[in-house]
Structures are given as C-alpha cells and as structure tokens.
Amino acid sequence: MMGFWKRLRFYLIGLSIGVVLVLMFFGPRSMQCSYFPNSRALEEAKIYPMSFSAEAQQTINAEKMDSVFLFNEIFKKSKITNFGTDEVRETPCRTYRAAYREEKKFDVVYQICKKQTVIKEIKKVE
Known part of the structure; x- marks a missing residue:
C-alpha cells in the first residue's frame, strides 16, 4: 500500500499538471460577475x-x-x-x-x- 505522503505527492503533481494545461489552453481571463x-x-x-x-x-x-x-x-x-x-x-x-x-x-x-x-x-x- 502507498503511504499518505506518497499519495499526496502524486495528487499534487497531477493537479499542477492539470492547472498548467488548463492555463495553456484557455489562457488567463479577466472575469467579472456583476449580476446586480x-x-x-x-x-x-x-x-x-x-x-x-x-x-x-x-x-x-x-x-x-x-x-x-x-x-x-x-x-x-x-x-x-x-x-x-x-x-x-x-x-x-x-x-x-x-x-x-x-x-x-x-x-x-x-x-x-x-x-x-x-x-x-x-x-x-x-
């Protein structure tokens, strides 16, 4: 079985790769939510x-x-x-x-x- 720290490390690596890919595909955006x-x-x-x-x-x-x-x-x-x-x-x-x-x-x-x-x-x- 994998230890907690090893699973956390794999999770964070996957999360960071996912964030980089999303930013590469969609780019930084300026978002405004003004519903009033x-x-x-x-x-x-x-x-x-x-x-x-x-x-x-x-x-x-x-x-x-x-x-x-x-x-x-x-x-x-x-x-x-x-x-x-x-x-x-x-x-x-x-x-x-x-x-x-x-x-x-x-x-x-x-x-x-x-x-x-x-x-x-x-x-x-x-």
Missing part, C-alpha cells in the same frame, strides 16, 4: 462603441474629461436612478439616467441602442 442591475446597465454601456451628443461633448470639453475618467469613474461608480420607469424598456434604445457622486458630481443620460452607446447629456451638479 446597476452594474449590468453600466457595464453594458461600456461594451459598445460610444458616441456623444453635442451637449455632452461640450460638457466633456469644458470639464476637461477624458475617456479614462468616463470609463473608470462615471461608468463604474454611478448609480442608475431610473430603474422601474418605462425609459429602460423603450425600443430600439433604452435610456438610463445615472448619478455620479464622488469628488465631482455629474448626472449622465445615456442610451444603449443596437450595438452602440449614445451619451445624450452630462450635467455638472453643484
């Missing part, structure tokens, strides 16, 4: 290419925002304020209203259309 409605609505907006209305572009230029701020701050730390309204069920474009309340305060209105996100409005809140 707020997170899903914000993450979905970041998936598609973004376009900006003239009013939103004006605010972006005036506040000297960049795409990093939009993606990493506004579309991560905002709270959707219009769940339960008919705006989020409209077709072909669902409209979301988000409130960003960190060091700067903004209200954002955006639409998720077929394969595109349209930022309609960004307002600075005092």
